[in-house]
Amino acid sequence: MDSATQRVGTPSTVRSKSTFLSRPLIIALLLVCISMLTRITLMLKAGNGVDYSLTNMLGIFGIGLFYDILNSLYFLIPVMLLGWVTPTRYAGKMGSKIAAGILQFILVFLLLLNAVSEWVFWDEFGSRFNFIAVDYLVYTQEVVGNIRQSYPVETIIGVLLILAVLLTILVSRLSSRFAFGPMRFGRRSLVIGAYFLIVVTVFMTVDNRIRQFSRNVYVNELAGNGMYELFAAYLNNELDYNQFYIKLDDQQASSTIRSLVKTPESRFTDNKPFSIERDIVNTGAELHKNIILISVESLSADFLGSFGNTQGITPSLDSLARQSLLFTNLYATGTRTVRGLEALSICTPPTPGQSIVRRPRNEGLFSMGSVLQNKGYQTRFIYGGYGYFDNMGYFFGHNNYKVVDRTALSKKDIDYENIWGVADENLFELAAREIASASKTGKPVFAHIMTTSNHRPYTYPEGRIDIPSHTSREGAVKYTDFAIGQFIRNARNQPWFKNTLFIIVADHCASSAGKTDLPVNKYKIPLMMYAPGFIEPGVMPRLMSQIDIGPTVLGLLNFSYRSKFFGYDIFKLEPGRERAFVSTYQSLGYIKHDSLIVLKPQRIAATFTPNFTDGSTTPASQNTQLLDEAIAWYQSASFQFRNGLMKK
Structure with missing residues (x-):
């Protein structure tokens, strides 16, 4: 028991x-x-x-x-x-x-x-x-x-x-x-x-x-x-436009996009569905100037005194702006570096999900590199970090650019580096060597330089500016401004300077977060074109998209070429046709006149009146014509990439 x-x-x-x-x-x-x-x-x-x-x-x-x-x-x-x-x-x-x-x-x-x-x-x-x-x-x-x-x-x-x-x-x-x-x-x-x-x-x-x-x-x-x-x-990091977004009948979308990309200086080469291939004919002698395109990490327009900032953190850029043609109404296509690089290199509206820079089958695309190589240019993508990051090296290396990254620098060439790359001043020293070496061949140079210092952790060499390293975004902006100013000053003493067009633009803004899905004020970025004796200083206030920069530069140089770009030459575009694209990875925005069309998954489309100052939006009645235009741009870009129509 x-x-x-x-x-x-x-x-x-x-x-x-x-x-x-x-x-x-x-x-x-x-x-x-x-x-x-x-x-x-x-x-x-x-x-x-x-x-x-x-x-x-x-x-x-x-x-x-x-x-x-x-x-x-x-x-x-x-x-x-x-x-x-x-x-x-x-x-x-x-x-x-x-x-x-x-x-x-x-x-x-x-x-x-x-x-x-x-x-x-x-x-x-x-x-x-x-x-x-x-x-x-x-x-x-x-x-x-x-x-x-x-x-x-x-x-x-x-x-x-x-x-x-x-x-x-x-x-x-x-x-x-x-x-x-x-x-x-x-x-x-x-x-x-x-x-x-x-x-x-x-x-x-x-x-x-x-x-x-x-x-x-x-x-x-x-x-x-x-x-x-x-x-x-x-x-869901790559979205099929046809599956998730509102679309037009293919025939209507094809007809609409062809009417939208048609400009006075262009002639279509065929009548194939969704084809936008056309011959761009510019009059006058072609100007084979060196092109130095500097895309600056996270440089929001509102950092610059030229756009009303009173902190004095961009003295070099503000001085340069007064000597340049300053574009005051330009919008970045997206919120990440790869989206900006996409817009600047292949001049296409953003497609939902990944940037094309990061996607498979992105080799051999029609690009600024391919156009300029055909014009006899030596093309370079020069980056202060490692090219493998975000697939940048592979993308540019397979689209008619020679890639030069931080591996081209020895330890003695580097004053400072963080995880993203070398200090911008060392990047520009590398770029100056590449440009000088290439220009000795007698061929013009196209160099796309991508900075890194204006990025968290906001660190840079001490003693260059009056804001200590690793303290704030403003310090990183001021350091990058210092490095760009130093690069331009040194360039003025080089034999290739007088025959060079400098383009300075942001890859995207510092922040895109806001109360609304697409706060348009957060997408505004600066653009200046500087070429003493060639570009008259002034202000260009017309609405412009980041994808328009490439065609505009080619137009300034009077280049005639066969194009598959979606972008406009802003100087040839008739007044009233301006538009811009803004996006996140799934929300696609189309700005025209005083309207913002937003396309989202689940085939959602909405029309807003945006406040370009604070980014707020007010629902507006649907404008069928603008909605069809927005759909046509995005549907066509997605169709073209998926079906290989962006290839050379």
Whole structure:
């Protein structure tokens, strides 16, 4: 009797309890709590950018909780699988407890790391994780290096490890305290089967579009879950225009785009559907001047005194602007360097998803490099970082440019470098050597120079400017301004200077985050064309897209050529036909007159009246003609790339 009583005593009963369900439930609760705290923190970070109406608050936290729960379903898969395969008789053994503890620690640490990473990403882009984050995972060295140079990473990781240990202990104790009764393999299999049925159903039926309920972009971003958004972005980082966007009948789209690209100086070469191939005929002798195109990292127009800035952080550029033709109404096509490089090299509207610079089958495209090589130019893409980043080296190397990157510099040539590249002054010293060497052959030079210093962590050589390194974006802007000024001053003493056209433009703005999906004011960038004795100083106020720069430069030099560019020569374009393109990876904007057409997945199209000062938008009645134009531009660009029509 005593022996039987002892066998069914309390210790044995406790050991037989199962944490198969309690452990994932506790971790799911922890995930929801951390996600909610992250949401609140990011909302406070956004500040006045958020519309704090009752409806929006309910959406942020109600829909946010929904996505937190969905995310937990995916996140718990390893825990559920471990519990399922662990036999009941081993569940209480030390080995099983250690395995479960290690897995719990890893998952808890990932939750904490994700929360911190979301803060860093929001600080840079004003949004939850998106396909940019997916791209950055490919370039771990640069991204991790950038973070280490921008934040006290070792301290942060140390704190996260301590928190992860404490929370892991808490999870273990709560899991044991609220453990369920013993569960044999057959019963566990039924539970795991039901669980995966729910996961598959959710995967097949729910996406991240539910959070798009408000006109305030920050509200929609806060209603999401960062980890879930990262997963969604991985699945959707390249979007098929025909599948996701409103479209015209192919015949109408083809007819419309041909009428839109037709200009007085052009003649179509064929009548093929969607073909925009045409001969550009300019009168007068061709001017085979050197072309130095400097695309400046993240140079928003509002950094310059020429555009009203009073901080005095661009003295060199402001001085140069007074000696140049300054374009005051130019808009970047996108929010990333590769999007700007796409616009400047192949002069095409942005297509949804990845920039063409990053896509497969982007070799042999009709480009500024191919046009100018045919005119006898030596073409260069000169970059202060490593060319493999963002596929830049491959893209330019396979589209009629010789790629020159930081590998061309020895240690003695570098005064300073960070994870993104060498200091801009060293980049320009490299460019000057390349230009001087190439010009000695007697052939003209086209050099596209891409800077890097105006990028977080905002570090540069000390003593060059009056703002200490690693303190602010403004310091990085002023340093880049210093480097450009030094380059131009040195160039004036070179024999090739008098026969050179300098073009200085941004690749994109410093920030595109705003209350609206496409805040047009955040896309305005500076452009100046400088060539003493050739370009008269002045101001060009006409609306212009980044894709128009290439054709405009070729027109200034009186080049006649066969074109597949979508861009306009702004000096030949009849008044009233100006337009511009702005985009994120999935929202496509078309600016014309005082209207903004926005095309989005789910075949959504909306018309707004934009405020070009603060970026706000007011819904407007649909203009069918402008809508058809917007669709035709974007549908045609997507069709052309997918079907090889952009090839030479």
